[in-house]
Amino acid sequence: MPDPTRWSVALAKAPTTGASAATAKQASLAPGIQASRAMADADLKRVLKLADVFREVGAAVDVPPALIAALSSRESRCGNVLDAKGFGDQGHAFGILQIDKRFHTLLGVDKGPGSREHVEQAAGILVEFRKQVQAKHPDWEDPFVLKGAVVAYNSGVSNVQTKLGLDQGTTGNDYGSDVIARAQFYSEKL
Amino acid sequence: MVLALAALYAPLTARAADGAEPASSVAAAGAPQPEVKDARRVTVRIPRSSSSVSLAGRLRGYEVVDYVLHAEARQHMTVRLTSTTRPLTMAVYDSDKRAVCVEACDDRWSGPVARTGDYVVRVGLPRADARRNRAVRYRIQFTLASS
Numbered sequence: 001m002p003d004p005t006r007w008s009v010a011l012a013k014a015p016t017t018g019a020s021a022a023t024a025k026q027a028s029l030a031p032g033i034q035a036s037r038a039m040a041d042a043d044l045k046r047v048l049k050l051a052d053v054f055r056e057v058g059a060a061v062d063v064p065p066a067l068i069a070a071l072s073s074r075e076s077r078c079g080n081v082l083d084a085k086g087f088g089d090q091g092h093a094f095g096i097l098q099i100d101k102r103f104h105t106l107l108g109v110d111k112g113p114g115s116r117e118h119v120e121q122a123a124g125i126l127v128e129f130r131k132q133v134q135a136k137h138p139d140w141e142d143p144f145v146l147k148g149a150v151v152a153y154n155s156g157v158s159n160v161q162t163k164l165g166l167d168q169g170t171t172g173n174d175y176g177s178d179v180i181a182r183a184q185f186y187s188e189k190l
Numbered sequence: 191m192v193l194a195l196a197a198l199y200a201p202l203t204a205r206a207a208d209g210a211e212p213a214s215s216v217a218a219a220g221a222p223q224p225e226v227k228d229a230r231r232v233t234v235r236i237p238r239s240s241s242s243v244s245l246a247g248r249l250r251g252y253e254v255v256d257y258v259l260h261a262e263a264r265q266h267m268t269v270r271l272t273s274t275t276r277p278l279t280m281a282v283y284d285s286d287k288r289a290v291c292v293e294a295c296d297d298r299w300s301g302p303v304a305r306t307g308d309y310v311v312r313v314g315l316p317r318a319d320a321r322r323n324r325a326v327r328y329r330i331q332f333t334l335a336s337s
Contacts, residue, residue, distance in 0.1 A: 032227050075303045089317055092252055102254050103281045105224045128294035136296070142234050157296040158277035169277070171318040 008064045017167075018181040020174035036181030039073065044189060046078035050096070050114050051190055057116065058143035061123045063130075065189050067146070068123055070183035072096040072114075074175070079113050086113030088136055091093065097122035125153065130155045151176040207224040211280075221292065223310065226254050234259040234332050242333035247313065249278070250325040254314035254318060260331055261285075261303040266337040268300040269311050273328040276319050283310040 018024075018033030027042070028033040040047075047054075048071045058065035072078045074096040075088075083086045086109070088098055094106045095118040104125070106110030131150035133145050137159060140148065148160040151167070153177040160166065166176045234245045247255055261267055271280050282290040282299050285307020290298070291299055309337050319321060 003262055027286065081246060089321060090252075092320070093317060098317070100293075101224055102223065102226050102252065102278075102314055105222045125293065128292075132294045152294075155318045156277040156279055157294060159316075175318075 005060075006142060006144060007067075008060060008187070010146045011064045011187060013069055014143040014180045014184075016177040016180040017174070019178045020167075020172045021145075023172040023174050023178055033100050033181045034141040036178045037185040040070065040182035040185040043078040044082065044186075047073065047186060048189070050078070050119070053114065053119050054190065057119045057123050061127050063123050063126060064183065064187065067150070067179070067188035068097070068119060068126075069186040070179045071122070071126070071150070071188060072144070073182050073186075074179050076113070080111050085109075094118065095122065099125070102156040104124070112133060125176070125183045126150075129153055129157060130153075133160050136160065145178055147176045150179045200247075209247065221289040223281075223287040223289060223312075224287075226256075226312075227310055228253075229312070230255045230256050231319045236281075236334055240333055243336050244329055246324065246327070246329050246330040248327050249313065249315055251315070252320045254311055254312055257311040257313070257330065257332070259309050259311065259334075260304070261334055263306045264333045264337055265302070265303045267303055267309065268331075268333040268335075269298065270319040270330040270331045270333075271313065271328060273326050276324060277316060278326060278328055279314050279316050281312040283312070287308060 003184050016033060019031055019033040019035040024031040025036035027039050030040055031098045047078060047155045054065035054068045058068055073189055076096045087094050093100050094109060095113040097118065099106055099122055107121045108115035111117060130149035133148035135181060140163065145168055151160050151170055154170045159169050167174050172177060232255055234243060249255065269282065271278055278299065279293055280295050281292040282295060284290050286306050290301065313330065315324060
């Protein structure tokens with residue numbers, strides 16, 4: 001029987017250095033965990049509006065809702081930087097979780113960037129990455145598997161190579177650490 | 191904290207009691223292949239004297255290449271992608287234009303061909319690199335074997 005708290009425990013234990021200088025600079029902050037928490041806090045109102053969706057989808061796919069919320073914060077400031085139709089990244093990705101339209105048939109486009117359909121699709125992608133990281137690194141402890149899945153969400157499973165170098169090659173060279181730090185913040189709020 | 195989380199995951203616990211897996215990806219296997227109007231299309235032909243072919247490619251920014259490979263039912267297909275610089279994203283769609291694996295196939299996919307028809311292997315840069323208009327050179331190898 002799966003342990004229902006397994007991935008939340010992993011999230012709590014996942015190592016993080018928080019936002020890099022490049023990421024923190026976007027919000028005029030000094031790098032580190034506090035920067036990630038401050039950015040997550042800035043998105044908190046938008047996150048709380050979608051809290052039920054994060055909880056329900058998280059429970060369905062066995063992903064901590066705080067982690068889904070953190071991905072939405074990092075990807076789109078939980079929708080704040082999307083265009084009127086919910087697209088970002090020059091129209092190449094949809095929704096608060098920025099699903100790549102080149103590889104995925106987008107769900108929930110007609111229902112909005114924070115729709116349940118969209119969140120389900122993105123959480124499903126994350127779960128697939130988590131399985132792939134587990135398969136690729138069967139000796140890794142859960143906190144590293146979870147962080148590896150987050151890194152893969154940004155830059156692919158190929159980029160998940162060593163436990164100590166997880167952030168290397170990701171956007172801002174901090175994607176895993178920044179998302180984990182934001183998620184640890186949201187774990188206290190959701 | 192643990193109690194709160196246990197409450198949060200109550201529906202999952204109930205489902206797990208049935209022995210069922212948690213809900214799986216709605217984004218992975220079986221999802222329809224998205225149309226990309228400006229995708230470059232390459233027809234893959236494996237020489238009669240061989241069971242595999244290796245092709246070189248180059249991608250920049252948001253470009254994608256669709257490799258189209260005709261396969262017969264009961265053959266076994268292997269696709270292997272190698273890049274010396276940056277990671278690439280790969281997706282495999284079957285002859286019904288349904289996803290076999292998307293993104294999570296990493297740089298290698300191998301599996302039986304369920305139905306005769308054209309498979310599509312789509313290759314592109316991850317968004318993080320596409321956004322920066324990075325360029326990547328790679329090789330992709332297709333193998334079809336009788337099973």
